Amino acid sequence: MSSSPLRFLVSGPRGLTDLLTRELTELGAQDVRERATGVMCSGDLEVAYRACLWSRIANRVYLEVAHFQAHDAEEFHAAVRALDWPAHLAPGATLACDFTGRHPTITHTHFGALKLKDGIVDAVRLATEARPDIALEHPDVRVHAHAHGTAITLSIDLSGGSLHRRAYRGAAGEAPLKENVAAGVLIRAGWRELAEQGAEFLDPMCGSGTFCIEAALIAADRAPGLTRKHFGFLGWRGHDAALWARLREEAEARASAGANTRAVVRGTDRDRLAIGNARDNARRAGVGGFARFETGLLTAAAPATAETPPRPGLLCTNPPYGMRLEDHEAARVVHRELGLVLRERFQGWSAAILTGAPELGMELGLRAYRTHAVWNGGIECRLLRIKVEAGSAREPGMLGKGVEHLKDTPGARMFANRLGKNLKRLRTWARRDGVSCYRVYDADMPEYAFAIDLYRTLEPEESWLYVQEYAAPAEIELDAVRKRRGEVLASLPEVTGVAPERIRVRTRRRTARGEQYEKLDEREHFQLVEEGGLKFRVNFEDYLDTGLFLDHRTTRTRLREAARGARFLNLFAYTGTATVYAAAGGAVASTSVDMSRTYLEWAQRNLAVNGLAGKPHAFVQADCRRWLEDAARAAERYELVFLDPPTFSNSKRMEGVLDLERDHPELIDACARLLAPTGLIVFSTNAQRFRLEESLSARYEIRDVSAATLPKDFERNPRIHKCFEVRTRQLAA
Numbered sequence: 001m002s003s004s005p006l007r008f009l010v011s012g013p014r015g016l017t018d019l020l021t022r023e024l025t026e027l028g029a030q031d032v033r034e035r036a037t038g039v040m041c042s043g044d045l046e047v048a049y050r051a052c053l054w055s056r057i058a059n060r061v062y063l064e065v066a067h068f069q070a071h072d073a074e075e076f077h078a079a080v081r082a083l084d085w086p087a088h089l090a091p092g093a094t095l096a097c098d099f100t101g102r103h104p105t106i107t108h109t110h111f112g113a114l115k116l117k118d119g120i121v122d123a124v125r126l127a128t129e130a131r132p133d134i135a136l137e138h139p140d141v142r143v144h145a146h147a148h149g150t151a152i153t154l155s156i157d158l159s160g161g162s163l164h165r166r167a168y169r170g171a172a173g174e175a176p177l178k179e180n181v182a183a184g185v186l187i188r189a190g191w192r193e194l195a196e197q198g199a200e201f202l203d204p205m206c207g208s209g210t211f212c213i214e215a216a217l218i219a220a221d222r223a224p225g226l227t228r229k230h231f232g233f234l235g236w237r238g239h240d241a242a243l244w245a246r247l248r249e250e251a252e253a254r255a256s257a258g259a260n261t262r263a264v265v266r267g268t269d270r271d272r273l274a275i276g277n278a279r280d281n282a283r284r285a286g287v288g289g290f291a292r293f294e295t296g297l298l299t300a301a302a303p304a305t306a307e308t309p310p311r312p313g314l315l316c317t318n319p320p321y322g323m324r325l326e327d328h329e330a331a332r333v334v335h336r337e338l339g340l341v342l343r344e345r346f347q348g349w350s351a352a353i354l355t356g357a358p359e360l361g362m363e364l365g366l367r368a369y370r371t372h373a374v375w376n377g378g379i380e381c382r383l384l385r386i387k388v389e390a391g392s393a394r395e396p397g398m399l400g401k402g403v404e405h406l407k408d409t410p411g412a413r414m415f416a417n418r419l420g421k422n423l424k425r426l427r428t429w430a431r432r433d434g435v436s437c438y439r440v441y442d443a444d445m446p447e448y449a450f451a452i453d454l455y456r457t458l459e460p461e462e463s464w465l466y467v468q469e470y471a472a473p474a475e476i477e478l479d480a481v482r483k484r485r486g487e488v489l490a491s492l493p494e495v496t497g498v499a500p501e502r503i504r505v506r507t508r509r510r511t512a513r514g515e516q517y518e519k520l521d522e523r524e525h526f527q528l529v530e531e532g533g534l535k536f537r538v539n540f541e542d543y544l545d546t547g548l549f550l551d552h553r554t555t556r557t558r559l560r561e562a563a564r565g566a567r568f569l570n571l572f573a574y575t576g577t578a579t580v581y582a583a584a585g586g587a588v589a590s591t592s593v594d595m596s597r598t599y600l601e602w603a604q605r606n607l608a609v610n611g612l613a614g615k616p617h618a619f620v621q622a623d624c625r626r627w628l629e630d631a632a633r634a635a636e637r638y639e640l641v642f643l644d645p646p647t648f649s650n651s652k653r654m655e656g657v658l659d660l661e662r663d664h665p666e667l668i669d670a671c672a673r674l675l676a677p678t679g680l681i682v683f684s685t686n687a688q689r690f691r692l693e694e695s696l697s698a699r700y701e702i703r704d705v706s707a708a709t710l711p712k713d714f715e716r717n718p719r720i721h722k723c724f725e726v727r728t729r730q731l732a733a
Contacts, residue, residue, distance in 0.1 A: 005030065007064040008048055009155065011038035012057050015374040016184035020057045027051055045240055048158050049247050052233070053225040056183035056218070059162045062144060062155035069150050072105045073115050076152060080119025080145075086127045088143075088156060090237045094135035095120060098157075101147035108693060110662040116145045116154075136656060140235025160232025167227045168213065168285035170277060176208065177318050177354075181376045183214040183224065185383055188372060189352035191314055195219035198262030200313040204301035204341070206267030209278030209293060211316050216265045216287035221258030223251040227285060255286065264311075266304055268296035298337050302345045315342065315388075316352040319360075332363050339364030342388050351386040362482070367392045380471070406483065407490035415448050416491040423496065429712055437529050437538075438713040439550055440496075442720075443470060448484055453550060454496065455538065457527040464527070465492060465503045466546055504540045528609065532557060534580055535609045537602060547575040547602060551720045552644075555684060555709045559642060560585030562680060566639035569593075569674065571624045571667075576603020578642045579617065580610055587640070589616035593627050625658070628670035637676040643667060647687040660685060665693045672700070672728055681726040684709075688719040701727045 008029070012020040014037055021034045027050040029041035038059075041047070051061045066083055070076035089095060097120070099112030106112045117134065120143060125131050142157040164180035186192075191201065195218055203211040217224055225231075226248070233239045265287075269275050275293045282291040305311050319334050335355075342351055343365060354374065355361055361368065361384045368384035369392075375381065386392060406412055422440050430438055436456035443449045449470040456463055467488070472481045493500050526537045531553060538546040559568075559578055563585035570579045573592035576599075582590055594600050600619045607613045620627060624645070645667060649658040664683070671681050696702060703725040707718070714720045 005042040006044060006048070008041050008043065008051075009038055009062040009064065009153075010041065010051055010055070011059040011062070013037075013059065013178070013181050013184060013375050015372060016057050016181070016188070019184055019187055020055070023055055023057055024051060027054060045238075046243060046247070049233070049240075049244055052159050052163065052231055053223045053247055053251055055163060055180075056187065056214070056224050057180050058159070059164060059180065060157055060159040061163070063158050064153060064155050066152075066154040068152055070103075070152050071150050073111070076106060076112075076145075077115045077119045077122075079152070080116055080154070081123045081126075083123060083154070084127075085120050085123045086237075088237050089120075089124055089132055089141050090235075091128060091130055093132055093140035093235055093237070095132040096134065096136055096139035096142045098142065098144045099147070100144070102149070103147035103152075104150065106147065107691070108662060108665075109659070110665075112145060112147070116143060138230055141237075142232055156232070156236060156238075158231065158233040158236070160230055160234070163225065163228075165228070166224050166285060167229060168281050169208065169210075170280050170284065177210045178376055179210055179214060179224070181374060182210045183218070185352055185354055185374065186211065186215055186218060186314075186316060188383060189314060189316060189350065189385060191215055191316070192218055194312055194314055194350070195261065195263040197312055198264075200264040200304060200311050201266065202301065202303070202313065202315050203267045203317045204269075204296070204298050204315065204338070205317050205319060206269045206278055206293065207271075207274050207318075209267050209281050209291070211318065212265050212267035212278065212291050212293070213282050213285050213287060215263075215314075215316070216282065216291040217285065219258070219261045219263035219265060220255065220287060220290070221261075222255040222286060226251055226255060259289070261290065263290075264304060265291045267291070267293045268298075268301060269293075270295065270297050298334070298341060301341050303349075310348055313346065313349040314352065315346055315349055316354075318354045331360055335360045335363035336365070339366055342366060342386070343393055346388045347390075349388045351384075351388055353384040353386065354381050355384065356381045365393060405490075406486040407494065409483075409487055411448075411484065412487035412491050415445060415487055416495045418444055419452070419491065419495050426713055434533075435531070435553070435713075437531060437548065437550055438711075440713070442714070442717050444716060448488055450488055452492075453546075454498075455527070455529055455540075455546070457529055457538075458535070459528060462502065463496070463498045464540060465496060465498045466540060467492070467503060467505045469505065506544055532560070532581065534584055536577060536580070536606055537575075537609065548577055549574075551686075551711060551714050552577070552684065552709075553711045555682065555721075555723055556581040558705075558709065559640070559682060562640055562682075563587040567591075567637065567676070569638040569641045569671075571628075571641065571643050571671070572645045573603055573619075574599050574644075576600070576606050576619075578644070579603060580606050580612060582640065582642075583607060583612040583617060584610065587616075589618075591618045591620060591636075591638075593620045593622055593624050595621065595623055597621050625663075625667070625670070628667075628674070632670065632673045636674050637679075638674050639676045639679050641671045641674065641679070641681045642684070643671055643681060644684045647685065647690075660687055661690065664690075665696055668696060668700070668726060672726070675728065679727070682723065683726055684721055684723045686721045690722050692722075692724065696726075699729060701729055 010024060017034050017039060021032055021039050024039055024041055025032050028047045029043045032039060032041040048061050051058055068079045070079050097113045097117040099109045099116055121131055144155045144157050146153045164178045166179050201215045206212050267278055272295050275295050278293045282288045303313060320331060356379050366386050368386050370385040372383040374383050419441050426440055439453050441452040451468040453466040492503055525541045526539050528535050529538050536548050538548050556578055560581040563582035566587050568582040568587040568590040570592040573594040576592050579590050579592045592603055600621055604619055607617060645660055647660050705725055706722045709723040710718055
C-alpha cells in the first residue's frame with residue numbers, strides 16, 4: 001500500500017453526520033468533510049480500523065482505491081480491469097460487488113455490479129490464471145462502485161456489512177430501532193457527559209433494549225464493534241493483522257476499566273417476552289452486568305434512586321409510532337401518559353423522545369428546547385430534547401379539545417368543496433358500474449396531502465372512510481401540518497355523511513422500503529366488501545393497507561377474463577384477491593405464493609367466502625425467488641402468471657434483498673421459464689419512478705397496459721401503478 005494518506009468515505013444515518021464528523025476527528029481522521037449521508041476523510045489504516053471498532057454512528061467504512069471517468073459500460077469495464085486487483089484479493093479469496101449512484105448509460109445497479117465483477121475477475125485471471133469465487137454473504141472482499149454522472153469511485157468495503165449490526169441483537173422485536181441511530185440519539189442528548197457524572201438512564205418502553213444497551217456501552221467505554229466477528233478487511237490482502245490485534249487488545253482493556261462505571265442503566269416494558277429478549281441482547285453485548293431490565297407499565301415509571309441532591313438523569317425512549325402504531329388516538333394516549341409521568345416524577349431530568357409522528361410530541365405537554373431530524377432507516381423521525389422543569393410544561397394536545405372549530409376555516413371550506421365535487425362525480429360512476437369501494441380524493445390539493453378511500457361494507461351495510469395522510473416534508477412547520485389535518489378531519493363527516501367512528505386515519509410515509517404490509521395492531525376485526533360481484537375481507541384496524549388494493553381493480557378484471565381454462569400463478573400474492581378473480585374466471589388450478597402465513601390464510605378465507613375453495617388451489621409460504629427456482633426444476637407450467645412484487649424488501653425470511661428496479665429482469669425471466677405455450681405474464685408495480693429494463697424487449701413481446709388498467713377513480717394520479725403484459729417472442733410470433 002502507498003505511504004500517502006488513504007482516502008475514506010464513512011457513511012452514516014441522515015441527521016447524524018455532524019456527530020459522525022466529530023467522532024472521526026476524535027479517532028484521528030484528517031481532512032474531514034461532512035456530507036448528507038456520510039463523511040469524507042483521510043488517514044492511515046489505523047483510522048479505518050478504529051472507525052470500524054469504535055464508531056457508534058457509522059454504517060460503513062469505504063477505502064477509496066480508484067477514481068476515473070467512464071462514459072459507458074465498456075469504458076467502465078476497461079478501467080476496472082486495468083487496476084491491480086491481486087493487490088487486494090489473495091489467491092482463493094471470495095468477492096462481492098455493488099454498484100450505486102446515477103450514471104447516464106449504466107442505468108441499472110444490477111448491470112453495473114455485473115460489469116464491475118467482470119472487470120475484477122478478468123484482471124485477476126489475467127494476472128494469476130485463477131478466478132475468484134463470488135460470495136454474496138461474508139465475502140473476503142466487497143468492492144463498491146459509486147457513479148456520480150460519468151465519474152466513478154471504486155472502494156473496498158472495510159466494514160463488511162453495516163456497523164449498526166453490533167452482533168448482540170437476537171430477537172429484535174417489533175419495528176426495531178437501528179443501533180447506530182440509538183447511539184447517535186444518546187450522544188446528541190448528552191448521555192456521554194451525563195454517564196461520566198454517574199447519571200441514571202431509563203427507557204420506560206425499552207422493547208428489545210436497544211437504547212439501554214447502547215447507553216451501557218457508552219457508559220462502560222466499551223467499543224461497539226468488540227462483539228462483531230466479521231469485518232470486511234479481515235479477508236482483504238492489505239489487512240494488517242498485528243495492528244488489528246493491538247487495537248482490539250486496547251479496546252478490551254478499556255472495556256475492563258469501564259465496567260466500574262457509576263452510571264445506572266435501566267429499561268422497563270410491559271411485555272415480558274421483550275424484557276427477556278433485552279436481557280439476552282445485553283448479555284451478548286457484554287453489558288448484562290449493569291444494564292437492568294424489569295417488567296413494568298409506563299404509568300409506573302420512576303427514578304430508581306432518591307438521592308439528595310438528586311442524581312442527574314436522562315429518560316430516552318422511542319414511543320410507538322409510524323409503522324408500528326398508526327392509530328392516532330392510541331398513539332396520542334401513549335404520548336400523553338409519557339408526558340404526565342415525566343412532569344410528575346422526573347423533575348430535573350433531561351428527556352430525549354424520538355418520535356416518527358412528530359405532531360404527537362405536542363401531546364407530551366412539555367416544550368422541547370431543541371428538535372432534530374433523524375432518519376431511522378427510511379423513516380424520518382424527530383428527536384425532541386426536553387429539560388423537565390416547571391417552565392417547560394405546556395397544555396397538551398394536538399388541536400385543543402377537538403377539530404370541530406376548524407371546519408369553517410377558509411382552508412377547510414376549500415377542501416370540503418373539492419371533496420364534495422369529487423364525490424358527486426364518482427358516486428354516479430360507482431352506482432352505474434357497481435363499484436362499492438373507491439378513491440374519492442388523492443392529494444388533489446397538494447397542501448392537503450391525503451388519500452381518502454370510501455368502502456361500502458356488507459353485513460352491516462354501512463360506509464367507512466380509510467384516510468391515509470402522506471407525511472409532510474421536513475420543511476413544513478408542525479403547526480401547519482396539524483391545522484391542515486384538523487381541517488380535513490373536521491370536514492369529512494359532514495361532506496361524506498360517514499360517522500366519525502367509522503373513519504380510520506393512517507400516515508403513509510413516502511419511502512422506497514415497502515412497509516405497506518406491516519401489521520399495526522391486533523384487533524383482528526374484518527369487514528366484508530364486494531367488488532366485481534365477489535366478496536373480500538378487509539381490515540381497517542390492524543394494517544397499513546386494508547387487504548384490497550383498489551388501484552388494481554381493473555387489472556383483476558383483466559386477469560379474470562384471461563383465466564378461463566388456465567393454470568394460474570399468483571406471486572407475492574398478499575391477500576389473494578387476484579387468485580379469487582382468476583378462480584371466478586374459470587382457472588382450472590391456481591398457486592398463490594407469499595412469505596406471510598397471515599396473508600395466505602387471509603387469501604384462503606377470501607376464496608372460501610366466495611365458495612371457491614378447493615383442492616385445485618394451492619397456497620405456498622415461501623420466498624418467491626427461491627420458489628421460482630424450485631418450480632423451474634420441477635418443470636411446473638402455468639398459462640397465466642400475475643407478478644406484483646414490492647418495490648423493496650429486506651425481510652429476514654427472504655434470502656438477500658429484493659430491489660425491484662435491479663431485480664425485475666431476473667423475476668420476469670424466472671416467470672417465463674414456467675410459462676406454458678401461449679402463456680401470459682401480467683407484471684405490475686406501484687413503484688412510481690419505475691422504468692422497464694430495455695434489454696427485456698429483445699426476449700419478450702411486452703405491452704404496456706398501464707393506462708388501460710387505470711381505474712376511473714385513480715385517473716387523477718396516473719403514476720399510481722405500472723402494468724405490463726409479457727409474452728415470449730416465440731409465443732407472440
